[in-house]
Amino acid sequence: MNRNKRNNSTIDSFSGNHASNLSVVVAVLTFRRPDDLIELIPKLLTHCVEAAVGYGMRQPTVLVVDNDPDGGARETATRFGSGITYVHEPTPGIAAARNRALAESADFDLLVFIDDDERPTSGWLTSLLATHLHTGADGVVGPVVSAFAAPLDPWIADGGFFDRRRLPTGTEVRVAATNNLLLDLRLVRSISLQFDENFSASGGSDSLFTRRYTGAGFTLVWCDEAVVTDVVPAERATRDWVIRRRYRIGNSWARTELALISGSTQTVRLRGALLLAGATRVAGGTARATLGVLGRSPRNRAHGIRIAARGAGIVAGAFGRTYLEYRRPIGV
Incomplete structure (x- = not known):
């Protein structure tokens, strides 16, 4: 409410x-x-x-x-x-x-x-x-x-x-x-x-x-x-760019979750939960991508990589790492 x-x-x-x-x-x-x-x-x-x-x-x-x-x-x-x-x-x-x-x-x-x-x-x-x-x-x-x-x-x-x-x-x-x-x-x-x-x-x-x-x-x-x-x-419609974007989305999501809480105990617990959530996505996405390769299914392979990339970003965010997608060169 x-x-x-x-x-x-x-x-x-x-x-x-x-x-x-x-x-x-x-x-x-x-x-x-x-x-x-x-x-x-x-x-x-x-x-x-x-x-x-x-x-x-x-x-x-x-x-x-x-x-x-x-x-x-x-x-x-x-x-x-x-x-x-x-x-x-x-x-x-x-x-x-x-x-x-x-x-x-x-x-x-x-x-x-x-x-x-x-x-x-x-x-x-x-x-x-x-x-x-x-x-x-x-x-x-x-x-x-x-x-x-x-x-x-x-x-x-x-x-x-x-x-x-x-x-x-x-x-x-x-x-x-x-x-x-x-x-x-x-x-x-x-x-x-x-x-x-x-x-x-x-x-x-x-x-x-x-x-x-x-x-x-x-x-x-x-x-x-x-x-x-x-x-x-066209430069954003490449495989490399979309995979990096999914990683960044996962990374930003983990960081925003951490920014919304306070207290060391809560932070430690949340980092653990984020690590588990991210690792689960990495494992599940990797398994799906592997099945896609073995079964010659581009759809499963692509979906698996998308899921794994986001999971990897969450794991990195849980460890306090930040992916600076929008960082500009000095003077720009």
Whole structure:
């Protein structure tokens, strides 16, 4: 049950009839992807207009947070004129950029995150808002569907490396990424929640953030109609990249689990549980991959490797090791 449900007199709940009172900002964090911004920003502006018309609200603002130390996205973002707010966050790392989005949104009620390499589909923003308004949820999560710049390696497809969850609208979830997420900023501010910059180079700051959000008693629900498409470049659709990504996901998951507890006794117990969970995945995945080789089943081999890679990442995280997928070269 949501301990901090928004019937509290200090945090008013908005029904569909009061949507006009809401102020909304759509934040896109970017790092040296001008072509993506050129394609994405007009789509976001269209969605903002649709939301304003549909709900009789003030048009949502599009906030571009540029994490390039050189501020390279300024010209691209500002060419679109009104409706766009551009800010430069030179501190390296996605967590710093996410925190800048929070800071720049201090006067808004709702914040919607989307990635710069994603494209919102029809009805995306209005669907997020509708689910928030009609369910009374404290946040809304939407699905991400991958599209590929080149034909996908059948082995990667068989392994389900780009498969993501789909849930019925209204399903409550406890954790989410920020690639398609609506948050009630009034509640975020009420608990002074920030993204942990210790996770900037490794990933996982969004998972930790939303775990803390739901752990405080706030609800996140799924909206299956609010779809965004993730545009996957060819360099990310390789066997090496997807295996490393599964390892990183396991590593980040273990680290976020450890970050959520305190006390040496609890930490020791959790490390043991993570070691067991990770080792079980490594053993099970390796066995499935071996059976795939012996049985000439690419699907079983790929699935087994995916499971084992995630397990190996969990084991590494349990030992305190961090995989820095997003680490930048010095000066970048």
